[in-house]
Amino acid sequence: MLALLDLSLRQLVSRSRLAIILLLAAVPVGVSVIFRLADTRLEFGEAGNAFYDGLLVSSILPIVTMAVATAALGNELDDRTLSNLVLKPIPRWQIVLPKYLASLLVVAPLVVASGVGATVLSNPDFQAALAIGVALFAGVATYAAVFNWLGLVSKSALAFSLVYVFLWEGVALSFLDGVRYLSIRAYSLGIMHGMDEESFEVFEGRVIEFPAAVGGAVIVTIFFLWLTVRRLKRMDVP
């Protein structure tokens, strides 16, 4: 598995992809720096709502994860190298797991550092920073499992990912209450709020309970990893 993890990491950190995700991850930090230069505290109220939910959780987190995780298996399909892997004498989960871990290792440090860094710069609060870090990590872990699977099942994985993120999580979540329990964005916000209810009071009434958020993230992650293994077993490899 280590050989495949090493290969996957090298595949995912191509210069162009790295440049794009670094740039995206720098946006929240940039915003915090601007607030700091303007000598304005980024409060956890309405402005914080736009920053932590609108920018970090709803945009930067899914987009950066999408850019990396859809490529983890999708690029093997596009480059027709997947047969190099599936004809090796290893069970399919030993292909999927390193791909998933590589996505996590590339994205999680970047997104978590971006969120925690932006928080510390604008509004030093250890509890809030920890909540943001854990919530973003859970978001990356869950999105990565979904996007790994999407990369394997569709050549238009990026388009489908954008539809999921912006139509399902953005629009449907605003109108349909029950959708929260089927939303990775809601899991991240639920974890953030559950770990620091005081700082993220603004999310009160809009997020799901902490146990449901953690349970949902774990179930969705395991379910999509299982789907990916199943797909790899059943698909015709080009």
Next chain:
Amino acid sequence: MTTSQADALYVKNQPIVEAKRVSKWYSNVVAVSDVSFRIDRGITGLLGPNGAGKTTLLHMIAGLASTSDGELTLLGEGVRDNPRLYRRLGFMSEHEAVYGFYTGRQFVEFSAKMYGLDPLASAVDRAIDAVGLEQAQYRRVGGYSRGMKQRIRLAATLVHDPEVLLLDEPLNGTDPRQRIEFHDLMRKMAADGRTIVVSSHILEEVETLADRILLMVSGKLAAAGDFRAIRAKLDERPYNLRIVVNDPRAMASALVQMDEVDSVTVEPTGALVLLTRKVNVLRRAIPRLANERGIRLLRVEPMDESLESVFSYVVDNG
């Protein structure tokens, strides 16, 4: 029973690959239709024009693609989702599927690690030596020529010393010297008791390498068996040859007297088109005839040498 005991019980006369009424279709497109055959030890050529279903068939044998109907076994077992069997199989696809950031040696090492080989270095050395890439092994694969990429992929396919090798158009991009070396390597491996299936759309390529062929046309098995017997049948088919000479009338009258020539027509351009069933005899006879009659032979070219026309003949007269 351990794996080795099971292997020891593997009956000698049992086919290495066996297909029983295998079909494969993608929605309403039939890629392989009701194909039955067996492949034994030695080199088997999988021959057919582009789009004949060779790659689909190889993918099904390797377990990369499922069968839509029928039964396919490799070494007596179903190969689909059977990772244990992959230790005994080497597959090289037709695509230039490489990781360009690896050096040639790293690429082969990766394959060796995935097979869990120990010791690793000696297996990697042996595979790289076999394809003659010792000098280039520390260069990045992304910078290799097409022929070198094919060779390093072959090394990665051979590194675990498989019993069965499935090679899809392995000679694409290689030069004549590399082809000779490849042929020598394949013959040596076959002599060691391995089973090698090589697909190609080039008749001559398979002719010099394989003893037996599976001839695919339009997803169907057009012919299977000893290559020489099938080739003899191919040679007897009617051929059209176009001949350009400085004196068409004299050449035409000389040609119609030959038993090997069925008919001669003169094109408006003055070129002669003759029909023959003994093309190999005629290829030697035409220059001699022109020389004897003092006729200047400007060009001799087959009009229907394409593989498709050859295959069509076999199918129509099979």
